[in-house]
Amino acid sequence: MRQRHCTCVVVLAALTWLTSACGCQTAWAGPGGDQGTARGNGGATLRLLTYNIHHARGMDKKLDVERIARVIRQAKADLVALQExxxxxxxxxxxxxxxxxxxxxxMHVSYGKAMDFDGGAYGIAVLSRWPVEQAQTHRLPGQAGQEPRVALETQVRAGREGPSVSFFCTHWDHQLSADRLRQARRLAELSELAKGDLVVLAGDFNDPPASESVKHLLKTFQDAGAKERPMLSCPADKPTIQxxxxxxxxxxKVRAVEATVxxxxxxxxxxxxxxxxxxxPKSAPAASPGPNPSNARADGQFDRVTGCEHFAFLRARMSEGLGGPARQAAKSWHVSMCTGPDGAAYVLDAENCQVYRVAEGTVRLLAGDGIRGWRDGPADRARFDFGVGSYQDAAIACDDQGRIYVGEGLPGRLRRIARDERGRWQVTTLSGGGDKMPKRGQSIPAREMKFGCASRFALDTDGSVYFATYGGVYRVADAQGSLxxxxxxxxxxxxxxIHDWHVGGSHIADGWFYWMPGGGPNLYRLDIHTGQAERFAGVGKIVQGLDGPTLKETGFHTVFIVYTPDAKAMFTGGGDEGVIRKIQDGRAAHLQKDGTFLAGGRKTGWRLCSPLCVDSQGRLYTETGIYAWGGWVVRVSFAPADTQGQRSKP
Known part of the structure; x- marks a missing residue:
């Protein structure tokens, strides 16, 4: 297909793919083995090639696939991205x-079809010296009427001891700069899911280095050919554009040894x-992602509980609904989660209006038929409403009896998922959905209350529920609501x-209700018996990337607040910073491991609205990704010495 100019991108990332990817098209695997340029010890020298082959039709108008293959062989490439x-x-x-x-x-090959064309298919391909572990085709945004654009992601490992590599090939729009910028942004989002050793974007972007689309990628990537500019490659006979x-x-540590046309x-x-x-090699330290004061550490051991790196579906019918292996189950986006007294984890999928139960390595659909709405009754037929798009607001918690509570922020309802006398899961509305709120000294039926953005509820040990919402802090107990x-x-x-504020997070412990109006930067607490409130932590401004030695010197921007069971430590997290902090003994610290920030920033992919919960053993759970299609639920375990001490006082 003839075009003005075209684009292909190559992304290398170290991810271990765990299940089949939707949209993967692998045409043929060649005889190439595990040879190559891997050095061992986790290091490697990789030869990367990007080539728009114009369906193998040359400048002399001859169709010659062997000629294209000869160019690739002579380049001794390990990974090749091909377009057209x-x-x-x-x-x-x-x-x-x-x-x-x-x-x-x-070599081994994967093919990603962009569209049906001329009795066959037209798209992009990836050649690899090493076996392809997984492949997936991602659709890219573009205006109606324009040629469809895709990105092909393939997963390989560079030799037995080399880095794992995720290789993306793409072909961007050749007419509209606005579409190319959108496609660059989408590719940047896809690359953020790559958490491995190396990410490489290479190809024909249909835009020069100074374009907005390329500059967007250069915010987080290095240009292998920056020292060799201009690297003119099109048209082939007399190149004038890069x-x-x-x-x-x-x-x-990565060094660009060579870059050439x-x-x-x-x-x-x-x-x-x-x-x-x-x-x-992996043992070589990389540059620190940010400030790392020695007095602001909270070390932990991380392991993945559930989730994969791409979108998949639960296919197996289990005893309590659709289910399958936990590490092969992808969530949608904007989730919240909690753990129960039996050690099970519960994941709320706000996009699909469903709740999942994760136990013993298996994830099962617990409640919700996937249709947005409001319906109580048997859990598999119940319906939830968590809002739409960026207005989604949802939370989930579990009491010591194993009953699950779900908050719908915008409708303002509190729902409960619990077993009936016959052991079947049922969904019941406890509060919200009405048109009134109680005043001081007044009590009204809880289902007549009208909440707004009230999903961040807190469960007390006596079974009562506290909300911080428009109008103040409210309590729901015994089907009655009060101020x-x-x-x-x-x-x-x-x-x-706090007349108009969205509650970032809330928690209740020892008679104190903790909450964060508007997501920060201060954490407040309220004595539920006296009604007296005070600032518990924060400085009135958000401190980016650096924790202070005391609570009063630390700024917060958070969405979730949780306590360890012994009330000796508190975790706050989420927010625009994407940073999880541990509060203990009057001090606040970034969550770290071996002196490296693991919460916040590209290193883990933890981003805005990453939820938190703590199980009965004091282990912290969070999810990775900013509205990630796919993603992990991660568990953080702490050494016993790390939680010693007393609960911090103001």
Missing amino acids: VDQRTRRTGGLDEPAELARLTG IDHILYRSDR LDEAVASDHRPVLAVLEVA VASTEELAPQIGKS
């Missing part, structure tokens, strides 16, 4: 170009671009108007 690749089209005589290139080069790029990012002016209308990257403290009463005490 035909599969069994009439214009190429029905030739399966991906399979033929794999045969001629002795639209083929190779970018990289890694937590390891190969001297091939005939085989295609683009010249191939080669980059050689030297990746250090604990109004906004008018609280504002003078905490020095902040």
